[in-house]
Amino acid sequence: MVRVITQETYDEIVKENMEEFEMSPEEAIKEAIAQFEAQGVDLSNIIKDLTLESGDKHLVSLTVNKLKELCKRNKNDDKDILEQLDALRVECKKDIAHRVRAGKDGAYSILIDLLDEKLRSYIQKENKKDEDLIIKIFKTLASLMDSQPDLLEQKGVDLIKSTLEKVQNENILIEALKWASVCCVKHEMNRQRIYAKNIGENLKILLKRKGSAKLLSESLQVIRKMTLDDDVRVEFGKAHEHARELGIQLLEILTNLLKENTKPPEVSELMLTIASLLVRNELCALVAEHSGGLLFTVLADNYDNVGVIQQACKLITALAGNDDVKRQLVKSGIVPIIVSLLTRYSSNPTASTLTLKCVAALTLREPGHSKEFLENGAPEAIIECLKIHQDVASVQKNGCWAIRNMVARCREYNTKFHELDIQSILDRSYDKFGKEFGFDVKSALRDLECEVKLDEQWTGKGVQMQQ
Numbered sequence: 492m493v494r495v496i497t498q499e500t501y502d503e504i505v506k507e508n509m510e511e512f513e514m515s516p517e518e519a520i521k522e523a524i525a526q527f528e529a530q531g532v533d534l535s536n537i538i539k540d541l542t543l544e545s546g547d548k549h550l551v552s553l554t555v556n557k558l559k560e561l562c563k564r565n566k567n568d569d570k571d572i573l574e575q576l577d578a579l580r581v582e583c584k585k586d587i588a589h590r591v592r593a594g595k596d597g598a599y600s601i602l603i604d605l606l607d608e609k610l611r612s613y614i615q616k617e618n619k620k621d622e623d624l625i626i627k628i629f630k631t632l633a634s635l636m637d638s639q640p641d642l643l644e645q646k647g648v649d650l651i652k653s654t655l656e657k658v659q660n661e662n663i664l665i666e667a668l669k670w671a672s673v674c675c676v677k678h679e680m681n682r683q684r685i686y687a688k689n690i691g692e693n694l695k696i697l698l699k700r701k702g703s704a705k706l707l708s709e710s711l712q713v714i715r716k717m718t719l720d721d722d723v724r725v726e727f728g729k730a731h732e733h734a735r736e737l738g739i740q741l742l743e744i745l746t747n748l749l750k751e752n753t754k755p756p757e758v759s760e761l762m763l764t765i766a767s768l769l770v771r772n773e774l775c776a777l778v779a780e781h782s783g784g785l786l787f788t789v790l791a792d793n794y795d796n797v798g799v800i801q802q803a804c805k806l807i808t809a810l811a812g813n814d815d816v817k818r819q820l821v822k823s824g825i826v827p828i829i830v831s832l833l834t835r836y837s838s839n840p841t842a843s844t845l846t847l848k849c850v851a852a853l854t855l856r857e858p859g860h861s862k863e864f865l866e867n868g869a870p871e872a873i874i875e876c877l878k879i880h881q882d883v884a885s886v887q888k889n890g891c892w893a894i895r896n897m898v899a900r901c902r903e904y905n906t907k908f909h910e911l912d913i914q915s916i917l918d919r920s921y922d923k924f925g926k927e928f929g930f931d932v933k934s935a936l937r938d939l940e941c942e943v944k945l946d947e948q949w950t951g952k953g954v955q956m957q958q
Contacts, residue, residue: 629666668709775813847889
C-alpha cells in the first residue's frame with residue numbers, strides 16, 4: 492500500500508536536516524527524499540524544492556493568498572490581479588505538486604468566483620476591458636486543473652455552459668473550451684455533468700460558425716473528450732451513449748466540414764473526431780451517405796502526409812464496422828490504395844499498425860475482399876511490416892488479425908503466405924509476445940494450417956455425474 496505525507500511534514504524534515512545536521516539546502520532535500528522513498532512514501536504530490544518565502548509559505552501559496560486579498564480588497568484593480576494570475580499559472584505549470592498545493596490553498600474557489608463576477612459583467616455590458624481578464628482566468632483554471640479535474644463542481648459546469656451559450660468573443664470561447672477539455676480527461680463524472688447541460692447543441696452552433704481554425708480545433712477536442720472511457724475509478728461510463736448522441740447531432744455537420752477542409756491540420760482532426768463517434772451501424776451509414784468519394788479525395792490530396800494517412804485509416808476502420816459500408820468502400824476501389832499505403836509507410840510503426848488494422852476490418856467475414864487484397868499484393872506488404880517491426884507489439888498483433896481474416900474463410904490463400912515463410916515470422920512473434928497476445932498469434936497459425944500447439948482452456952476433474 493502506497494504511503495503519503497503532507498507538504499508540511501516534508502518541509503519540516505528538510506528544515507530539520509538543515510538546522511540540526513547543518514546540511515546545505517540541496518543536501519537536506521536530497522536526504523529527505525531518500526528517507527521518504529526508503530519508507531515507500533509517494534512524493535509525487537509534494538513540492539520538493541525549498542523556495543519558502545515569508546516564513547513557512549511556498550511561493551505558490553503566497554500567490555494564491557495575494558490573489559485572494561486582491562479580490563477581496565479591490566476587485567477593480569485588474570492590473571494587479573492579472574499579474575497574480577500570471578504568477579499562479581507559472582507555478583501551476585511547474586508540476587502536479589504545485590497544482591495540488593494551489594488547489595488545497597483554495598485557488599479554484601477564488602478563480603471561479605472571480606470568473607463568475609467578470610463573466611456576468613461582460614455578458615450584461617459587453618465590457619471589452621474584462622476580455623483579457625476573463626481569458627487569463629480560463630487559462631489559469633486550465634493550468635490549475637491539469638491532472639486534477641476533481642476540483643470541478645456544479646458552479647464551474649454552469650460557467651462553462653453560460654460561456655458557450657452567451658459569449659460571442661472567439662478568444663474567450665477558445666479558452667473556455669480548453670478548460671472544458673482539461674476537466675473531462677480521466678474524469679467520468681465531469682463528462683456526465685457537462686454533457687447533461689446539453690453541450691452538444693452549443694458545439695453544434697460553434698461548428699457551424701465560420702470562425703478560426705483554432706476555434707474549430709478546440710470544439711473538436713471537446714467532442715472527442717466526451718467520448719473517452721479513461722476513468723479507472725468508474726466501472727461503467729457513458730462513453731458509448733455520449734458518442735451515439737453526439738453522432739446523431741453532429742456527424743452530418745462534421746462530414747460537410749470535412750468536404751471543406753481536405754488539407755491538414757483540420758482534415759486530421761475532423762477524421763479523428765468523426766471516427767470517435769462511429770459507434771453504431773446507422774451512424775456509419777450516415778457518414779457514408781454524406782461523404783460520397785470524399786475519402787478518396789483526402790487520400791489523394793494527402794498521400795505524402797503520414798499524419799493524415801493515419802487518421803484516414805482510423806476513419807476507414809471505423810466505417811468498416813458497418814458491413815454494407817465496408818462493401819461500398821471495397822467496391823469503390825479502396826483496396827489497392829490501402830495496400831499501396833501499407834507498402835509506402837511500412838517503415839513507420841504507427842502507420843503500419845493502423846493500416847494493418849484497416850486491412851483486418853475490411854476483410855472480416857468477407858472472402859471476396861480477401862481475394863482482392865491477395866491479388867493486389869497484400870501478403871507481401873503485410874509480411875514486410877512484420878519483418879521490419881519485429882519488436883513492435885501493435886504491428887505484430889494487427890498483422891496477425893489481418894492475416895487471420897484474409898485466410899479464415901479462404902484456406903486456398905494459405906499457400907501464398909507459406910511461400911513467404913509466415914510460420915517462422917509468427918513463431919518469432921509468439922516467442923516475444925506470447926504472454927500479451929499469444930491467442931491471436933496461435934489463431935493466425937491455426938487458420939494458416941501451420942503446426943501449432945493449442946492449450947486446453949478447461950478440463951473436467953473426472954468426477955462421476957450423479958443420476
